[in-house]
Amino acid sequence: MEHHRPADLARLIHPRSIALVGASERAGSIGERTLTNLLTHSELAGPLYLVNPSRPELRGQRCWPSVAALPATPDVVVVAVPASGVLAVIEDCAARGVAFAVILSSGFGEAGDQGRRQEQRLQEIAARSGLRLYGPNCPGLTNVNQRLGLTFSPSFPHDLVKGPIGLATQGGGLGRNVMQAMERGIGIGLWASTGNEVDLQVADFIHYMADAPDIRVIVSLLEGIKDGPKFVAAVQRAAANGKPVIVLKVGKSEYGRRAAQSHTAALTGSAQVNSAIFRQFGVVEVDDIDELADTAWLFARAMPGAREALGIYCSSGGTAALTADAVGAAGLRLAAFTPETTALLRARLPDYAAIGNPVDTTAMVLSDQSVVETTLGRVASDANLGLTIVPIALDYGASTTRMADCIIHAQQGCAAPIVPIWMSDRLGEGYQRLVAAGFAPPRSVGKAVSAIRRWVEYGRHRRANPDVGALQRPLAQPGQRSHDGGATRSLGEAQAKQMLQQAGVRLMPNALAKSADEALAHAGRIGYPVVAKIVSADIAHKSDIGGVQVGLRDAAQLQAAWHTIMSTVTARQPGARIAGLLIEKMAAPGSVELMIGVTRDPVFGHVLTFGLGGIYVELLRHVTRRLLPIAARDAAAMVHTVRALLGGARGQPPADIAALEELLVRISDFVLRHADRIEELELNPVWVGAKGQGAIPLDALIIERTGAAA
Structure with a gap:
């Protein structure tokens, strides 16, 4: 299966034929309740095949011993057998060429390591055969507008108000809660509750609903997002078709994250990153079920x-x-x-x-x-x-x-x-x-x-954002960040700035000095005042250990600074490998200190963070985020969040906002060109001069994956 590509779900949502494996008459069993919903409460478009090797017939309908024995290949097989028997059924489905299997059974990834290994085998079967899997550990699929219940829920016959809202969830209980908002007049035409998402995900159903003619508003309850690019493509498709997507994301707090992970074993991602990406792509985020229902129905009206x-x-x-x-x-x-x-x-x-x-x-x-x-x-x-x-x-x-x-x-x-x-x-x-x-x-x-x-x-x-749904350039691929000490390395400031300069990023004149004499020569050529900074791949935060001196106005001050920095750093971090000092022209005073950072989110990929920098980045946390790549319009919106600080207050000249916006786009392009290599990037502080003077990073940190192509 091609990664990130949405599935064609037409035959799952509008099946011409269905098989129920595990059909039963044992009252209250999953097999019995599913059979009742299909036979009694659904309006089927074609034949329903019952599979039960121990019964010749059920409710007057013939039973078949296996999927392999069926007289025709159904579009959808609903699996209602214990977890221990699921793999054999799925193997039969794959061999028979079944398009979709809905696995209602529990006891997989949510149940521990053995269940996760079973899920891995399910994925392998799907990958080699083309069979698409829905679930496991899910209540099934409900197409209300077509009155079709591929579900064991006893509530199915009571929640059948047709309507223009599509609902995609991972958890079943909260999803049913939204369905029962029908009591207030809210009609929900389609409900997909994807469970453990061994294959099909919420994003696949958002993408389907984006094109479905009977759905005008899309609602989603998310515990975690497994495939960030697929999710982004789905909500962009909805935006392109003028359909709002309304999301309630659980797992924002540490308590919530633990609950979400234990329930579906899903990646929850960073709450701040999730919310920022929702805003970026026009997804309406709400905080509770009532808000979800009220908001969805207002949009539907x-x-x-x-x-x-x-x-x-x-x-x-x-x-x-x-x-x-x-x-x-x-x-x-x-x-x-x-x-x-x-x-x-x-x-x-x-x-x-x-x-x-x-x-x-x-x-x-x-x-x-x-x-x-x-x-x-x-x-x-x-x-x-x-x-x-x-x-x-x-x-x-x-x-x-x-x-x-x-x-x-x-x-x-x-x-x-x-x-x-x-x-x-x-x-x-x-x-x-x-x-x-x-x-x-x-x-x-x-x-x-x-x-x-x-x-x-x-x-x-x-x-x-009239073109919010337009396809972007490909996103940088996400990847789980490794905490293995050998997996990443920090580039020295000099090397990081060299990479940035080659990418067209304007920097203050600088040069690496390996001796005090070289430092004096560089400073003479650059022009005082200068800044002197320790250069070491082993030291990320130079100021914390006395590795930086600023405002050096002549050779004597620089000479003294060389000896002070070297002795202080050696004493405080004796094992650090020191390449020398970076001698750099000092920026003019009076600028607002800003920060541009990039991190690789394990779900979505590279995310750019922008806002107040220097000491304020941790103190005030006044930042805004965007998923990369960004365009000029995105950069302008990000800069607008600090516009009050850049507009020339108290007699100061207006800042060079155009240069700052250009710098943000240039950093986005730089990261995308080196997407497989860059794990993190931080420019802090970024100096912004008066109009025409530019926006210049004064410090740079790049953490790259070892072994990645340069």
């Missing part, structure tokens, strides 16, 4: 447009203020109504009502429902609004039911979505009508505004 400003329509002053506070705290903006809207509100609402934004109709709507019918529709259709929030603080019986009917009617007359918030724990008839009409009301102001914020931010990202 409408995609964000250019109008971001919001309206609030309410009959309770306190509730209106609470909602307005939440909107402001989220960094969102309330709209100014058009004169036409204001005039109608003034004419229809009493003098003591609030006709600005938020609108507080007061309790008079309880006695005159026609006011809501005319004013809500006008507000929701206002040309300055992108969305209208209607918080409903309490269930007031028939009055609230009429309010729900007004919301439904108003939505029919306007394109911008209306988001009703059902705040009461009493789920009366009004709530049920909203659910039946597809509104899936959020249950609190905070949850609703959180979903709206993500909806608005996604729209901004799409407008700022």
